[in-house]
Amino acid sequence: MNRPISDGVSAAAGTLILPTRRAMPGWRKVLRRLWQLRTATLSGVFLVVLVFVAVFADFITPYNPYEGELVNRLRPPIWEHGGSWEHILGTDQVGRDNLSRLIFGARVSLAVGFLATVVAAAIGVALGLAAGYIGRLTDTVISTVINIQLTVPFILLALLFIGVVGPGLVIANYIAVNVIIVLGVASWPIYARVIRAEVFKLRELDFVTAARCLGFSDARILLRHILPNAFNPIIVLSTVQVARFIIAEAFLSFLGLGTPPPTPTWGSMLADARQFMFDKWWLPTFPGLAIFITTLAINLFGDGLRDWLDPYSRNI
Amino acid sequence: MSTYLARQVIQLAIAVWGISVIVFVVNFVIGDPINALVPPETPEETRQLLRHQYGFDRPILVQYLDFARGAVVGNFGESYLFRKPALDLVLERLPATLQLTVAGMGVATLIAIPVGIISAYWRYSLIDNIATLVAVAGQAMPIYWLGLMLILLFSVHLRWLPASGYGTPQHLILPAFCLGVFTAPVAMRLVRSGMLDVLAQDYIRTARAKGLTEWAVVMRHALRNTMIPVVTVLGLQFGQLMGGAVITETVFAWPGVALLLINAIYRSDIPVMQAAVIILALIIAGVNFLVDLVVAVLDPRIRLK
Numbered sequence: 001m002n003r004p005i006s007d008g009v010s011a012a013a014g015t016l017i018l019p020t021r022r023a024m025p026g027w028r029k030v031l032r033r034l035w036q037l038r039t040a041t042l043s044g045v046f047l048v049v050l051v052f053v054a055v056f057a058d059f060i061t062p063y064n065p066y067e068g069e070l071v072n073r074l075r076p077p078i079w080e081h082g083g084s085w086e087h088i089l090g091t092d093q094v095g096r097d098n099l100s101r102l103i104f105g106a107r108v109s110l111a112v113g114f115l116a117t118v119v120a121a122a123i124g125v126a127l128g129l130a131a132g133y134i135g136r137l138t139d140t141v142i143s144t145v146i147n148i149q150l151t152v153p154f155i156l157l158a159l160l161f162i163g164v165v166g167p168g169l170v171i172a173n174y175i176a177v178n179v180i181i182v183l184g185v186a187s188w189p190i191y192a193r194v195i196r197a198e199v200f201k202l203r204e205l206d207f208v209t210a211a212r213c214l215g216f217s218d219a220r221i222l223l224r225h226i227l228p229n230a231f232n233p234i235i236v237l238s239t240v241q242v243a244r245f246i247i248a249e250a251f252l253s254f255l256g257l258g259t260p261p262p263t264p265t266w267g268s269m270l271a272d273a274r275q276f277m278f279d280k281w282w283l284p285t286f287p288g289l290a291i292f293i294t295t296l297a298i299n300l301f302g303d304g305l306r307d308w309l310d311p312y313s314r315n316i
Numbered sequence: 317m318s319t320y321l322a323r324q325v326i327q328l329a330i331a332v333w334g335i336s337v338i339v340f341v342v343n344f345v346i347g348d349p350i351n352a353l354v355p356p357e358t359p360e361e362t363r364q365l366l367r368h369q370y371g372f373d374r375p376i377l378v379q380y381l382d383f384a385r386g387a388v389v390g391n392f393g394e395s396y397l398f399r400k401p402a403l404d405l406v407l408e409r410l411p412a413t414l415q416l417t418v419a420g421m422g423v424a425t426l427i428a429i430p431v432g433i434i435s436a437y438w439r440y441s442l443i444d445n446i447a448t449l450v451a452v453a454g455q456a457m458p459i460y461w462l463g464l465m466l467i468l469l470f471s472v473h474l475r476w477l478p479a480s481g482y483g484t485p486q487h488l489i490l491p492a493f494c495l496g497v498f499t500a501p502v503a504m505r506l507v508r509s510g511m512l513d514v515l516a517q518d519y520i521r522t523a524r525a526k527g528l529t530e531w532a533v534v535m536r537h538a539l540r541n542t543m544i545p546v547v548t549v550l551g552l553q554f555g556q557l558m559g560g561a562v563i564t565e566t567v568f569a570w571p572g573v574a575l576l577l578i579n580a581i582y583r584s585d586i587p588v589m590q591a592a593v594i595i596l597a598l599i600i601a602g603v604n605f606l607v608d609l610v611v612a613v614l615d616p617r618i619r620l621k
Contacts, residue, residue: 144330144334145334147327147330147331147334148330148331148334148335148338149334149338150555151331151332151334151335151555151597151600151601151604152335152338152555152593152596152597152600153555153556153558153559153562153600154559155559155562155563156558156559156562156577156593156596157338159562159577159578159581160339160342160581160589160593161342162581163581163582163584163589164342164343164346164347165346165347243456247458250458250460251458251460251563254460254566255566255578257581270460270461270464273464274464277464277467277468277472278472281468281472281473284461284464284465284468285465285468287461288458288461288464288465291458291461292456292457292458292461295456295458296452296453296456298456299452299455299456300452
């Protein structure tokens with residue numbers, strides 16, 4: 001990077017001669033970058049496959065996740081003694097196929113993780129923009145609320161909220177509206193704090209002053225000039241949040257406070273497994289492994305995304 | 317210093333007051349407190365009668381003032397379930413929660429500090445890479461599943477430790493380890509990055525130049541200066557630790573405040589819910605306040621800001 005200037009200067013003519021280097025085509029640059037971030041790329045591929053499997057669960061799963069045969073209850077997975085190809089990961093306490101329930105469980109986790117992030121981001125970004133741009137009393141009030149809410153651990157607030165409002169309406173058998181709202185409302189301050197700091201930084205910059213001099217409305221300056229520049233932190237934060245929400249939703253379901261039965265969720269599968277775990281280790285292992293691998297992939301993908309979006313960490 | 321102190325006290329007071337408002341609004345404005353007292357099939361007339369009897373039909377502000385007046389002196393009302401003052405129930409359970417939290421913090425520190433030092437000292441070595449990898453994985457680990465897996469391994473398989481319960485030191489090992497492992501990755505990364513900063517400083521070179529042993533350089537000169545930011549951030553993360561303790565208690569049936577709270581949530585025992593959340597918030601806010609104070613004493617730049 002920091003080569004001395006004399007490198008490219010021909011001493012005789014005193015003119016600057018740039019080293020001839022053929023420009024790399026765009027797609028090769030992208031490919032090289034993907035290779036540099038291969039862990040994240042791999043995680044991204046895994047997540048795409050997971051989303052695909054969750055969306056087309058109806059066509060992929062070998063069994064109906066809601067119906068079991070009691071005669072086939074608590075079958076072991078294929079590699080244990082007594083396992084068979086019929087139920088690769090065995091069956092649960094009422095004879096439902098574990099693999100099918102895991103696949104349908106991905107639906108709940110991904111949907112809640114994604115939608116709760118949207119709720120949290122919507123509230124947090126709106127209030128963060130208001131606090132950072134208007135300042136004064138608005139900022140004081142919003143900042144105080146942020147500080148108050150951040151004093152209590154997110155999971156404690158979520159428990160309190162969900163305990164009062166209950167899981168509420170369940171759309172299409174797997175989206176519990178209240179769970180999504182509760183998770184979003186319990187964690188918007190994280191967004192608001194980041195956006196507020198970002199707006200404070202941006203609003204002093206020349207392009208905002210220029211926009212103001214041109215007589216643009218506040219709304220236009222906020223939405224067209226400031227918000228797009230605060231986009232990268234929102235995206236990076238959101239990947240972390242999706243993973244946190246998946247873990248939190250599974251915990252609420254684990255306690256029986258999340259998405260209500262009979263909807264298969266990773267958390268409720270863990271809860272069901274608890275009473276049988278003393279002789280059937282696979283029952284609590286697989287749902288937890290599903291949560292763990294999914295959140296790990298999201299975190300790794302998020303790390304890669306941050307490197308990609310942050311110009312300072314990019315090596316050209 | 318006294319201005320700084322006054323500002324911190326006011327912030328603490330506002331935080332705790334704010335939490336009480338949130339708890340009140342959730343239970344009395346969003347939820348219907350009468351649902352906690354009657355079976356779901358109760359006819360509307362009976363509900364109205366009971367609402368009147370309990371004073372739930374008064375203006376919401378009057379109800380709040382009533383609640384606040386009680387809460388200030390520690391009177392959160394009687395538990396609907398146990399017919400005992402809610403505060404007493406919470407305080408009975410508090411030692412167990414604090415025990416778990418402190419033990420978890422201890423385990424996290426015991427893991428994080430040595431691993432963080434080694435990782436920073438031999439940066440990009442095999443040990444550092446493995447530690448980083450484990451930390452990344454640890455941050456994605458759902459703590460309740462970690463707890464179940466620990467039970468599976470140490471209680472069911474090896475039969476070394478009890479799966480749940482309270483009382484003997486053996487009962488504490490698994491929950492404390494679970495909570496510690498959950499907290500350690502963040503702490504480890506903090507120690508590592510702090511240590512890397514400090515090791516690049518001039519006074520470290522000076523210490524080496526005057527012929528000190530590497531042990532003295534790292535342990536006396538580098539580690540001490542790393543600890544200020546690390547203790548600050550860890551202290552401020554006390555809330556996170558409490559959140560982890562809440563989850564850990566449910567997995568190991570550890571009879572702390574969180575287990576009480578969750579049972580109160582199942583049974584809509586509003587006074588206990590309120591007392592538990594407010595007391596936990598009070599403790600977290602108090603710890604944050606103490607950390608701020610200690611840091612301000614150690615580092616005069618902060619209180620002058």
